[in-house]
Amino acid sequence: MRRPRTMAPIVASMVIVAAVSGMSAFAGDGTPVPHPPRGKGERCVADTGFMRKNHMKMLLHHRTEAVHLGVRTPQYDLNGCVSCHAVEGSDGKPVSFASDRHFCKSCHSYAAVSIDCFECHASRPEVQGKTAFVAPADREVAAIDRYLRDIRP
Amino acid sequence: MSTEPQQALPDRRTMLRGLGGAFATLLAPGVTLYAFGANDAQAQASPKVRWALLIDLGKCPAGCDLCVTACREENGWQGNGRAETDAQWIRKVRLRDARTGQDREVPVMCQHCDKPACVDVCPTGASFKRPDGIVLVDKHICIGCRFCMMACPYKARSFVHEPVTDQKPWAPRGKGTVEGCTLCVHRLDAGRPPACVETCAAKGGGAMLFGDLNDPGSEIAKAVARHAPAQIRSDLGLEPAVRYRNL
Numbered sequence: 443m444r445r446p447r448t449m450a451p452i453v454a455s456m457v458i459v460a461a462v463s464g465m466s467a468f469a470g471d472g473t474p475v476p477h478p479p480r481g482k483g484e485r486c487v488a489d490t491g492f493m494r495k496n497h498m499k500m501l502l503h504h505r506t507e508a509v510h511l512g513v514r515t516p517q518y519d520l521n522g523c524v525s526c527h528a529v530e531g532s533d534g535k536p537v538s539f540a541s542d543r544h545f546c547k548s549c550h551s552y553a554a555v556s557i558d559c560f561e562c563h564a565s566r567p568e569v570q571g572k573t574a575f576v577a578p579a580d581r582e583v584a585a586i587d588r589y590l591r592d593i594r595p
Numbered sequence: 596m597s598t599e600p601q602q603a604l605p606d607r608r609t610m611l612r613g614l615g616g617a618f619a620t621l622l623a624p625g626v627t628l629y630a631f632g633a634n635d636a637q638a639q640a641s642p643k644v645r646w647a648l649l650i651d652l653g654k655c656p657a658g659c660d661l662c663v664t665a666c667r668e669e670n671g672w673q674g675n676g677r678a679e680t681d682a683q684w685i686r687k688v689r690l691r692d693a694r695t696g697q698d699r700e701v702p703v704m705c706q707h708c709d710k711p712a713c714v715d716v717c718p719t720g721a722s723f724k725r726p727d728g729i730v731l732v733d734k735h736i737c738i739g740c741r742f743c744m745m746a747c748p749y750k751a752r753s754f755v756h757e758p759v760t761d762q763k764p765w766a767p768r769g770k771g772t773v774e775g776c777t778l779c780v781h782r783l784d785a786g787r788p789p790a791c792v793e794t795c796a797a798k799g800g801g802a803m804l805f806g807d808l809n810d811p812g813s814e815i816a817k818a819v820a821r822h823a824p825a826q827i828r829s830d831l832g833l834e835p836a837v838r839y840r841n842l
């Protein structure tokens with residue numbers, strides 16, 4: 443059977459579209475992987491691997507401390523994440539969670555995990571470029587790690 | 596007399612140690628509150644403090660709504676032009692004495708009661724009082740049942756009926772939850788006064804005095820002791836933290 447010659451450009455353009463959209467570029471073995479935009483800060487509050495695995499737990503526990511006791515450690519504030527990882531849209535302003543290019547969205551739509559943080563929280567910084575980022579001491583990251591290990595079922 | 600049965604009984608120290616163990620377990624959930632290595636000093640909500648407001652209606656001109664607009668700006672609760680359902684964290688209520696014809700306008704917001712009815716009725720624990728007396732809604736656990744709105748004699752809370760976008764980063768608010776004056780808790784935790792108080796002092800009549808009632812040396816504690824200002828519906832015994840002069 444002869445494959446229609448017109449298929450080649452179609453496939454090629456599909457690959458290009460996928461690559462340009464940046465959402466699901468392919469890993470070496472052909473598995474689509476998300477490529478969330480990098481943060482603007484020098485470094486994150488913890489290692490990338492640690493953050494990938496634990497960011498949701500960190501946010502969950504920080505929220506209780508912040509709301510109920512007024513513990514407002516700036517580096518664990520969701521606003522810090524949102525400011526540092528803000529992605530500029532075509533209008534020059536940071537995009538909101540409605541956009542597929544939003545830092546959180548870019549991974550969460552890939553992982554099919556719907557989050558409701560941004561039903562209430564601002565998903566983009568109020569003033570562009572202003573970040574409240576403060577690098578934490580390694581000691582604090584170690585404390586978080588210890589704590590998360592303790593509560594792990 | 597044999598000593599054996601006595602040896603079988605735990606001595607006082609062992610018993611106390613056992614109790615200590617039990618307490619430690621009981622306290623464990625509390626320990627998680629300082630999960631990230633924070634300590635009491637970092638927790639801004641101190642049980643030693645009792646935030647309060649004293650509003651002098653004699654200095655609050657009719658028609659002035661600077662406190663209302665300041666709050667709206669600060670917390671981003673500008674509505675959708677639907678007065679029936681739009682949120683309102685603070686409003687000016689007009690009072691008119693039919694006999695004397697005397698008119699005055701009263702800024703009314705969450706009264707941050709010492710014994711808040713909204714906290715009593717909340718089935719989820721979302722409506723709570725911070726250690727420093729600020730009454731808040733933890734929107735993470737609010738189910739939007741609105742029991743608190745019904746319980747509040749001051750009509751201080753609102754339900755968010757419509758989706759909200761581009762909230763103020765420091766004042767999260769969203770559809771399906773209840774909200775009200777937070778006494779600008781984000782500002783207090785950063786050592787700044789509430790937005791209404793700041794604006795009233797800078798541009799309005801300077802009618803609002805804010806401070807810690809538990810500190811006998813504070814302006815507000817002295818003023819409250821001197822003038823014995825009124826509380827709205829003090830007969831209900833909720834002990835609101837907002838007091839009024841010339842009500």
Ligand code: SF4
Pocket residue numbers: 713716717718719720721722732736737738739740741742743744772773
């Ligand atoms: S609406 Fe929310 S805060 Fe109010 S009583 Fe219901 S759950 Fe509690």
